[in-house]
Amino acid sequence: MNGDLGKDGTQRADDERVGAPARLDGNVAAGMLSEVFVHDFTSARTTSATCGAARSVGALLVYAHGMGMVMRCPSCNSVVMRIAQTPGRLLLDATGARLVTLAAAAPVVA
Amino acid sequence: MSTRTSVASHVTPIAWRLATVSDVVQETSSVRTLVLDVPGWPGHRAGQHVDVRVTAEDGYQAQRSYSIASAPEDTRLELTIERLDDGEVSPYLTEVLRVGDRLEFRGPIGGYFVWEVTLGGPLLLVGGGSGMVPLMAILRHRAAASRALHKMPARLLYSSRRWEDVIYRDSLARLAQDDKTLEIAFTLTREQPDGWTGFRRRIDRMMLAEVAWPPSERPHVFVCGPTPLVESVASALVELGHDPAHVKTERFGPTGVSR
Numbered sequence: 001m002n003g004d005l006g007k008d009g010t011q012r013a014d015d016e017r018v019g020a021p022a023r024l025d026g027n028v029a030a031g032m033l034s035e036v037f038v039h040d041f042t043s044a045r046t047t048s049a050t051c052g053a054a055r056s057v058g059a060l061l062v063y064a065h066g067m068g069m070v071m072r073c074p075s076c077n078s079v080v081m082r083i084a085q086t087p088g089r090l091l092l093d094a095t096g097a098r099l100v101t102l103a104a105a106a107p108v109v110a
Numbered sequence: 111m112s113t114r115t116s117v118a119s120h121v122t123p124i125a126w127r128l129a130t131v132s133d134v135v136q137e138t139s140s141v142r143t144l145v146l147d148v149p150g151w152p153g154h155r156a157g158q159h160v161d162v163r164v165t166a167e168d169g170y171q172a173q174r175s176y177s178i179a180s181a182p183e184d185t186r187l188e189l190t191i192e193r194l195d196d197g198e199v200s201p202y203l204t205e206v207l208r209v210g211d212r213l214e215f216r217g218p219i220g221g222y223f224v225w226e227v228t229l230g231g232p233l234l235l236v237g238g239g240s241g242m243v244p245l246m247a248i249l250r251h252r253a254a255a256s257r258a259l260h261k262m263p264a265r266l267l268y269s270s271r272r273w274e275d276v277i278y279r280d281s282l283a284r285l286a287q288d289d290k291t292l293e294i295a296f297t298l299t300r301e302q303p304d305g306w307t308g309f310r311r312r313i314d315r316m317m318l319a320e321v322a323w324p325p326s327e328r329p330h331v332f333v334c335g336p337t338p339l340v341e342s343v344a345s346a347l348v349e350l351g352h353d354p355a356h357v358k359t360e361r362f363g364p365t366g367v368s369r
Contacts (some may be wrong), residue, residue, distance in 0.1 A: 022337055025222075025360055027360050028175050031161040031173075034123055035125045039217075042220050043222055057222070059359075
C-alpha cells in the first residue's frame with residue numbers, strides 16, 4: 001500500500017510552510033525503529049486510530065525533526081506514531097496506531 | 111546451528127559498525143561513490159539503505175540515511191552520496207573522507223522500498239537526481255541475479271538538471287547495451303546538450319503515459335527523488351490507473367538526527 005497517494009493534496013499544503021520539516025516516507029524511520037523492534041518495522045502495517053486506514057509503516061508520511069520523527073497517516077494526516085531520542089532515552093508514542101500487524105518471526109531452531 | 115545463528119542475528123538490534131573506505135569514485139561534480147570494506151557484512155536487499163553517523167571532536171553526532179548503490183551480488187558495499195552545500199554530513203563524506211578512512215554506520219535497513227528478482231516484473235523505476243541510487247541497486251541486482259531478464263523487463267525514467275549531473279552514465283549505458291529488455295529514458299530539465307533527443311522538462315503525466323507500462327501490466331513501481339518529484343509522479347501514476355499498492359516511494363530530504 002502506498003502512503004502518499006491519498007486524495008489529500010489540499011490538506012497537505014498546510015504542511016508546506018517555510019521551515020517545516022521535509023515530508024519523507026516511513027522507510028527513513030527504519031533505523032530508529034530498529035532500536036525498539038527486532039523485526040524490520042517498516043514492513044509492518046499500522047491501522048490509523050483516526051480513520052482506520054491500514055498502511056505499511058514504510059508508506060507513512062514522516063516528518064523528521066532534530067530529535068526524532070513524526071509519522072502521519074497518508075489518508076487522514078493524523079499522527080500514527082512518534083519516535084524520539086533524548087540523551088539516554090528512546091521514546092515511542094503509538095497512540096495513533098489502533099493495530100500493528102507484523103509477519104510472525106521464524107521459529108528458533110535449537 | 112546455522113538456523114539458530116541466522117535467527118539470532120534478527121533479534122539483535124542493527125549494530126553500528128565500522129567500514130573502511132577502499133575506493134572513492136567521483137560520479138559527477140557533486141556526487142561521489144564510497145566503496146566500503148565491511149568485515150562481516152551480512153548482505154543486503156536492493157533498495158535498502160544505511161544510517162551513517164559522524165562524530166565531531168567535541169562529541170556532537172549527526173546521523174543521515176544513504177541508499178546502497180551496489181547489488182547484493184557485488185563483493186563490495188557502495189554508497190553514492192550527493193553533496194548538499196548546506197549539509198552537515200554530506201560535505202564531509204564527499205570532500206573530506208579519503209581512502210583508508212573509517213566510517214561508522216548501521217545497516218542494512220528497511221524492508222519496504224525493496225525489490226528482489228523473486229518479485230518479478232515488469233519494473234518501472236522513476237528517479238530524480240540522487241534518487242537514482244537505490245534504483246541503480248535494483249537494476250544491478252536484476253542484471254546480476256536473473257538469467258531470464260525478458261521475464262522481468264524494466265523501464266527507467268531518470269530526471270536530472272543537465273547531462274553532467276546524470277549519475278552512473280557509463281554504467282547505465284553498459285547495462286542497456288547488454289540487455290534489450292532494459293529501456294532508459296532521460297529527461298534534462300535545465301540544460302540540454304546539442305542534438306539532445308530525450309525529454310527536456312520535468313516529469314509529468316504525459317511523459318509517464320509515454321514511458322510507463324500500462325497499468326494492465328501491473329508493473330512494480332519504485333519512485334525515488336526529492337519530495338515534490340516523488341509526490342507529483344506518484345499522483346500522476348495513480349491518475350493513470352496504476353494500483354497505489356504497487357507504487358513504492360522514497361522521498362529524499364533532510365533526514366538528520368543530531369544529538
